[in-house]
Amino acid sequence: MPGFMDVxxxxxxxxxxxxxxxxxxxxxxxxxxxxxxxxxxxxxxxxKLLLLMALDVVFQLDVAQEDRPLSPExxxxxxxxxxxxxxxxxxxxxxxxxxxxxxxxxxxDANSKFFHIRANGRRRKNHIQRLLVATAGPAxxxxxxxxxxxxxxxxxxxxxxxxxxxxxxxxxxxxxxxxKAPGPDGFTGNFFRACWPIIKDDIMCLANAFxxxxxxxxxxxxxxxxxxxxxxxxxxxxSDYRPISLIHAMAKxxxxxxxxxxxxxMHELVSLSQSxxxxxxxxxxxxxFVRGMARRLDRSKSPTLLIKLDIAKAFDTRVPLNxxxxxxxxxxxxxxxxxxxxxxxxxxxxxxxxxxxxLATQEGLLSELPGCLASRLRLSLYADDAVIFLSPTAPDVAxxxxxxxxxxxxxxxRTNVAKSSIAPIRYDAAVLDEILAGFPAVRHIIxxxxxxxxxxxxxxxxxxGCLTLVKSVMTSIPIFTLLAIRPSKRVLSDFDKxxxxxLWSGGDKASGRHCKINWQRVCRxxxxxxxxxxxxxxxxxxxxxxxxxxxxxxxxxPWVGLDLPCDDIDKSLFDASTKITIxxxxxxxxxxxxxLDDQRPKDIAPxxxxxxxxxxxxxxxxxxxxxxxxxxxxxxxxxxxIREFIDxxxxxxxxxxxxxxxxxxxxxxxxxxxxxTSSAYKAQFFSATACNFHRxxxxxxxx
Numbered sequence: 001m002p003g004f005m006d007v008x009x010x011x012x013x014x015x016x017x018x019x020x021x022x023x024x025x026x027x028x029x030x031x032x033x034x035x036x037x038x039x040x041x042x043x044x045x046x047x048k049l050l051l052l053m054a055l056d057v058v059f060q061l062d063v064a065q066e067d068r069p070l071s072p073e074x075x076x077x078x079x080x081x082x083x084x085x086x087x088x089x090x091x092x093x094x095x096x097x098x099x100x101x102x103x104x105x106x107x108x109d110a111n112s113k114f115f116h117i118r119a120n121g122r123r124r125k126n127h128i129q130r131l132l133v134a135t136a137g138p139a140x141x142x143x144x145x146x147x148x149x150x151x152x153x154x155x156x157x158x159x160x161x162x163x164x165x166x167x168x169x170x171x172x173x174x175x176x177x178x179x180k181a182p183g184p185d186g187f188t189g190n191f192f193r194a195c196w197p198i199i200k201d202d203i204m205c206l207a208n209a210f211x212x213x214x215x216x217x218x219x220x221x222x223x224x225x226x227x228x229x230x231x232x233x234x235x236x237x238x239s240d241y242r243p244i245s246l247i248h249a250m251a252k253x254x255x256x257x258x259x260x261x262x263x264x265x266m267h268e269l270v271s272l273s274q275s276x277x278x279x280x281x282x283x284x285x286x287x288x289f290v291r292g293m294a295r296r297l298d299r300s301k302s303p304t305l306l307i308k309l310d311i312a313k314a315f316d317t318r319v320p321l322n323x324x325x326x327x328x329x330x331x332x333x334x335x336x337x338x339x340x341x342x343x344x345x346x347x348x349x350x351x352x353x354x355x356x357x358x359l360a361t362q363e364g365l366l367s368e369l370p371g372c373l374a375s376r377l378r379l380s381l382y383a384d385d386a387v388i389f390l391s392p393t394a395p396d397v398a399x400x401x402x403x404x405x406x407x408x409x410x411x412x413x414r415t416n417v418a419k420s421s422i423a424p425i426r427y428d429a430a431v432l433d434e435i436l437a438g439f440p441a442v443r444h445i446i447x448x449x450x451x452x453x454x455x456x457x458x459x460x461x462x463x464x465g466c467l468t469l470v471k472s473v474m475t476s477i478p479i480f481t482l483l484a485i486r487p488s489k490r491v492l493s494d495f496d497k498x499x500x501x502x503l504w505s506g507g508d509k510a511s512g513r514h515c516k517i518n519w520q521r522v523c524r525x526x527x528x529x530x531x532x533x534x535x536x537x538x539x540x541x542x543x544x545x546x547x548x549x550x551x552x553x554x555x556x557x558p559w560v561g562l563d564l565p566c567d568d569i570d571k572s573l574f575d576a577s578t579k580i581t582i583x584x585x586x587x588x589x590x591x592x593x594x595x596l597d598d599q600r601p602k603d604i605a606p607x608x609x610x611x612x613x614x615x616x617x618x619x620x621x622x623x624x625x626x627x628x629x630x631x632x633x634x635x636x637x638x639x640x641x642i643r644e645f646i647d648x649x650x651x652x653x654x655x656x657x658x659x660x661x662x663x664x665x666x667x668x669x670x671x672x673x674x675x676x677t678s679s680a681y682k683a684q685f686f687s688a689t690a691c692n693f694h695r696x697x698x699x700x701x702x703x
Contacts, residue, residue, distance in 0.1 A: 003039065004036075004039075004194075005194070005195070005198075007032075007035050007036060007039045008032055008035075008036070008195050008198055008199075009198050010035070011028070011031050011032040011034075011035040011036075012028050012031075012032055012195070012198050012199055012202075013198070014028075014031065016028060020209070020214075020217060021202070021205040021206040021208075021209040021214075022206060022209065022214075022217045022218060022220055022221060023217065023220065024202055024205070024206075025202050025203065025205075025206045025221065025250060026220045026221055026250075028199075028202060029185050029187065029249075029250075033185070033186050033187070047088050047091050047092060048088075048092060050084075050088055051085060051088040051089060051092060054081045054084050054085050054088065055085060057077075057078075057081055058078055058081050058082060058085070061074055061077070061078045062078075128228060128230070128235075128241075131228075131236065131237075131238070132236050132237045132238075141409055141410065141411075141412060142409055143406055143409045143410040144410050145352055145407075145410050145411070149359065150352060150355045150356070150359065152352075152355065155265070155268060155269060157265065159261070160258075160261050160262065161211075162211075163208055163211045164204070164207040164208065164210075164211055164257055166200065166204055168257050168260060168261070169200075169203060169204060169207055169253060169257055170196060170200075171257075171260060172253050172256035172257040172260060173189065173192045173193060173196065173253060173256075174193065175256065175260075176189030176192070176193075176252070176253075176256070177189055178190050178193070181227075181244075181246055182246065182249070183223070183224060183225060183246040183247045183248045183249055183251075183252065184223045184224065184225055184246070184248050185221075185248050185249050185250070187249050192249065192253070203250075203253070206221075206250065207253075207254060207257065210254055218251075221248050221250040221251055222248060222251045223247075223248050223251075224245050224246060224247040224248060224251070224336070224338065225245075225246045226243050226244065226245050226246075226337070227243070227244045227245075227246060228241035228242070228243060228244075229241060229242045229243075229244055230242075243337055244337075244338065245336065245337040245338025245339070246338065247336070247338050247339060251339070252338075252339070252340060255339045255340045255341040255342075256340040256341075258341050259340045259341045259344055262341070262344050263279070263344065264279075266278045266279075266344060266347070266348075267279070267280065267281075269348060269351075270347055270348065270351050271351055271354045271355070271377075272377065272556060272557070272558050273351075273354045273377050273379045273380055273381050273558065274347050274350070274351055274354070274381040274382070275380075275381070275382050276343070276347055276381070276382045276383035277343045277344060277347055277383070278347075280554070283382050284483055284484045285557060285558065285559060286380045286381075286382045286387070287484050288484060288547070288559035288562070288564070289377075289380050289557075289558040289559040289562065290306075290380050290387050291563075292559050292562025292563045292564075293373065293376070293389060293562065294306060294425055295562075295563050296373060296562060296563070297369075297370070297373065297389070297425050297426060298425055298426050300370060300371055300373075301426055302369075302370040302371070302373075302425075302426060303391075303392050303424070303425065303426050304369075304370075304389055304390065304391065304392065304424075304425040304426065305389070305390045305391070305392045305397070305422055305423070305424060305425070306387060306388075306389060306422070306423045306424075306425055307387070307388045307389075307390055307400075307420070307421075307422050308385070308386070308387050308420060308421045308422075308423070309385070309386040309387070309388065309404070309415055309416075309420045310384065310385060310386075310415070310416040310419035310420050311350065311384035311385075311386070311413045311414070311415060311416060312413075312414050312415070312416040343383070346383065346384070347381070347383065349411055349412075349413060350381065350384070350386075350411070350413055351381075352407075352411070353379065353381075353386070353407055353413075354377065354379050354381070356403060356407060357378060357379055357388070357403070360399065360403060361378070365399045365403075366378075366390070366391070366396055366399060366400065367391035367393065367396055369389060369391075376558065377558050378390070380558070384413075388400070392424065445477055445478040445481055445495065446491065446494050446495050446498065448477055449474050449477050449478075449495065449498050449499075450498060463503075466502060466503050466506055467503060467531060467533075469502070470499050470502060470503050470533060471531075471532060471533055471534075474498070474499050474502065475499065475533065475534050475536070478495060478536065479539075479543070482536070482539070482540040482543055482544075483543045483544070483546070484565060485565060486540070486544065486565040486566075486567065487536075487540060489537075492536050492537050492540075495536060496519060496523075496536065499533065500515065500519050500522075503522075503533075504516065520535070523535035523536075524685065524688065525682070525685060527690050527691070527692075528685055528688045528689070528690060528691065529688075529689075529691045534681075535684075538681055538684045538685075539677075539681050541569065541570055541573065541680075541684070542677045542678075542680035542681040542683075542684070543677055544564075544565055544566050544570050545566070545570060545573065545574050545577075545675065545677075545680050546675065546677065547564045547565065547566060548564070548566055548570070548571065548574045549574070549578075549665075549667070549675040551564070552587060552663075552665045553665070555587060571592065573680070573683070573684070575593075575594040575600060577667060577668055577669050577679075577680065577683060578594070578665050578666065578667055578668060579594075579598065579665070579666045579668055580593055580594055580595045580598075580663065580664070580665050581663065581664045581665075581666075582595050582619060582655070582658075582663055583658045583660075583661030583662050583663045583664065584620065584658060584659050584660070584661060584662055584663065585618060585619035585620035585623065585663060586618055586619075586620050586662065586663065587618065587662065587663040588618060588619045588663045589616065589617070589618060589619070590617050590618060590619045590621070590622035590623070590628055591609055591612065591615050591616075591617075591622075591628075592615075593619070595619060595663075596651055596652070597651065601648060602615075604644070604647065604648055604651070605644035605645070605647065605648045606644075607638075607640055607641050607644055608632060608641060608644050608645060608648060611632050611633045611636050611637070611641060612628070612631045612632055612633075613631045613632070613633060614631045617631070619663075623652070623655070629645075629649075632645075667679070669682075669683055
């Protein structure tokens with residue numbers, strides 16, 4: 001906006017009587033905010049009225065032109081007013097979009113009426129009619145953790161105390177959301193990005209003072225507003241609201257800079273049981289681990305309790321009610337919601353629970369998991385959600401209850417019993433696989449997609465619009481689920497039916513006369529004659545190959561060695577797309593990895609593979625000393641088995657072991673040798689013939 005930078009520069013560069021960096025920045029922020037409000041009031045206070053007046057004058061000039069020619073002055077006035085109308089209309093759209101908080105429509109889209117309706121709806125929904133005040137707060141902490149007994153690994157964190165650089169502070173600002181609701185200071189991320197050349201010197205002085213622990217006046221810029229968003233209709237207690245903390249921009253910048261320093265070290269600091277807020281880990285790791293453990297326990301006929309815990313949260317600061325700020329109050333010791341550093345501190349605080357459970361198992365307070373699962377984790381954490389596997393005995397349950405209670409008192413992370421639950425595994429001869437066989441694990445994605453059809457009003461869209469929605473919205477709905485679950489053909493068929501009907505008819509039903517071409521051809525890349533809509537069967541297979549790849553590249557993942565959602569076709573595609581180099585032979589599977597002349601031994605000797613008692617040995621285990629031969633069931637041998645045995649024996653001779661070199665794997669479909677879903681998806685179309693139909697037919701059709 002013309003004039004904006006000049007106003008900021010004049011206000012910010014005005015001399016301040018303060019000497020401390022925190023006071024200087026606070027004074028300049030307040031002065032800049034005051035000057036910007038005055039400048040904005042002069043330009044935009046009556047923008048809607050000016051827009052209506054300009055429209056009326058243009059209308060009067062158009063009416064006059066029907067009876068007489070307009071004078072040069074009138075034509076110039078009308079031209080100027082039309083340009084002014086465009087600017088004022090753009091401003092109104094931007095203001096209404098901001099009040100509507102719609103993130104999936106661009107600011108330039110002409111949706112003013114929609115934004116207005118949405119803003120009014122949000123205001124009515126979020127209005128607080130009544131609020132019950134709790135009389136008792138959290139109990140004071142009377143216990144502490146015995147860190148020496150936990151014997152945690154030591155890490156070098158000296159670089160966290162280094163002074164902040166300008167690049168670090170700027171990166172923290174750039175990673176801020178651009179136009180989200182501001183804190184008590186009133187400035188959004190856009191202001192700090194646009195005005196960084198003007199304000200950077202003072203901001204860096206404040207950051208360096210903070211690094212020197214000159215924080216006795218930090219409370220000036222360490223304020224926040226907590227906005228309560230109702231979770232349900234008729235909300236009246238604090239627990240019925242979702243607190244959204246709007247923190248002062250300076251506190252958020254400093255916290256974000258510290259979080260950016262701490263984030264790369266979280267993988268080393270936090271145990272593998274936790275997957276939240278750590279790069280290279282995801283909630284799918286938790287799902288795969290919990291599902292794999294439950295199925296392994298069920299198949300081994302080991303009665304076990306699956307306990308799902310929820311950790312209660314508490315937040316505190318000034319709470320505005322219906323736009324009116326409440327009384328300010330000081331922060332407690334708990335984590336601060338909305339602070340970029342809080343998620344990392346939270347998982348550091350809850351991580352000792354894994355070490356406590358491990359120590360309790362070693363001391364005999366908790367029974368070990370049965371069989372080969374004894375060495376595995378019994379706890380899976382994703383932020384404040386936890387799953388624990390426990391022996392179904394009274395002593396184990398009582399000891400776990402005491403551990404959770406004492407841990408809550410020591411850390412403040414108390415278990416929310418109302419949201420926790422217990423599920424038994426392997427009881428009364430119930431078989432988990434049979435129980436879950438008909439469970440609609442991915443059926444909800446079809447219902448979700450069908451619910452969107454009424455919103456989109458496809459019959460009012462062009463065919464190109466329908467195509468865009470199918471490709472970018474409908475197709476994206478099931479991807480999160482398909483990454484961890486192998487869907488049935490019926491589920492994929494039903495979802496394809498929804499996509500096909502919406503593409504051809506704009507609704508949820510389409511007859512044969514609507515469909516222009518076979519759906520399988522439509523779901524091809526454009527250069528292969530399709531419309532570029534994802535083939536969900538092939539794409540879900542490409543997604544699942546991620547688990548096979550991570551089994552190689554991240555063998556420390558807690559789910560490695562458990563059941564994966566990959567069938568034989570997935571494994572064959574993976575073997576065809578990778579090249580394995582044998583080193584110490586500790587990672588490659590003897591039978592299932594393509595390590596022997598780029599072939600899998602089970603393909604070289606399929607009858608021997610079926611006769612093997614142990615099919616999951618690594619190459620090292622199988623060859624030391626020829627354990628693979630000892631595993632064979634000789635009672636079922638035939639001449640075919642003998643021929644395969646001799647052939648395999650000859651191939652295995654003179655294989656050199658490199659004890660200091662780990663096994664390695666390369667993805668042959670990408671230049672960098674690293675797996676990607678895109679390359680795995682495209683590889684499934686290698687047999688298709690390239691063509692230029694998308695230029696000859698599809699482009700003109702969609703236009």
